[in-house]
Amino acid sequence: DSGVTQTPKHLITATGQRVTLRCSPRSGDLSVYWYQQSLDQGLQFLIQYYNGEERAKGNILERFSAQQFPDLHSELNLSSLELGDSALYFCASSVGGLADYNEQFFGPGTRLTVL
Amino acid sequence: ILNVEQSPQSLHVQEGDSTNFTCSFPSSNFYALHWYRWETAKSPEALFVMTLNGDEKKKGRISATLNTKEGYSYLYIKGSQPEDSATYLCALGNAGNMLTFGGGTRLMVKP
Numbered sequence: 408d409s410g411v412t413q414t415p416k417h418l419i420t421a422t423g424q425r426v427t428l429r430c431s432p433r434s435g436d437l438s439v440y441w442y443q444q445s446l447d448q449g450l451q452f453l454i455q456y457y458n459g460e461e462r463a464k465g466n467i468l469e470r471f472s473a474q475q476f477p478d479l480h481s482e483l484n485l486s487s488l489e490l491g492d493s494a495l496y497f498c499a500s501s502v503g504g505l506a507d508y509n510e511q512f513f514g515p516g517t518r519l520t521v522l
Numbered sequence: 523i524l525n526v527e528q529s530p531q532s533l534h535v536q537e538g539d540s541t542n543f544t545c546s547f548p549s550s551n552f553y554a555l556h557w558y559r560w561e562t563a564k565s566p567e568a569l570f571v572m573t574l575n576g577d578e579k580k581k582g583r584i585s586a587t588l589n590t591k592e593g594y595s596y597l598y599i600k601g602s603q604p605e606d607s608a609t610y611l612c613a614l615g616n617a618g619n620m621l622t623f624g625g626g627t628r629l630m631v632k633p
Contacts, residue, residue, distance in 0.1 A: 440620075508554035
């Protein structure tokens with residue numbers, strides 16, 4: 408158990424809908440990262456938050472947004488869902504900091520299926 | 523943009539065999555190289571983080587080396603066991619610890 412929790416574990420929804428994925432980082436970790444694992448692609452970085460502020464953005468679609476709250480949990484919002492958004496979404500956390508190159512601890516993931 | 527290549531894509535070995543796989547990258551413009559182990563139906567788990575050219579790390583039967591000048595890292599498993607079966611991911615981390623992952627090497631160890 409990495410100490411990172413994600414809910415829900417599975418999510419099935421229809422095209423055009425909007426969903427929210429939730430992540431609680433390990434106790435003491437300030438950085439939260441979101442990754443997407445599609446069938447035909449490796450783990451792709453989406454976005455990073457550090458202590459409540461957006462720190463880095465990867466190939467995240469405009470239909471997707473995220474935030475990190477004062478209690479450090481994070482939510483990833485996916486809207487106007489398309490079939491291609493079906494994927495495994497991971498949240499990870501690390502200690503954080505200006506020169507952070509620490510290992511990231513991954514949550515169990517949320518499997519999103521868009522029908 | 524960091525480009526991370528892993529080879530081979532998959533590997534079948536017999537229990538007791540030692541094995542190694544490669545992570546290669548064209549540029550040394552990164553802060554750290556990470557290795558993760560990802561078992562089926564679980565989440566990726568960190569094995570090593572290396573930052574300096576010549577770094578060597580070891581954890582039990584698994585070890586890794588980093589050569590930033592020639593652009594590669596090796597992961598070695600000595601005396602493979604069935605429980606070592608997993609996908610091994612290499613990732614490069616930039617200054618903000620944003621990771622760019624390779625495609626992984628899927629290892630299957632036959633008893």
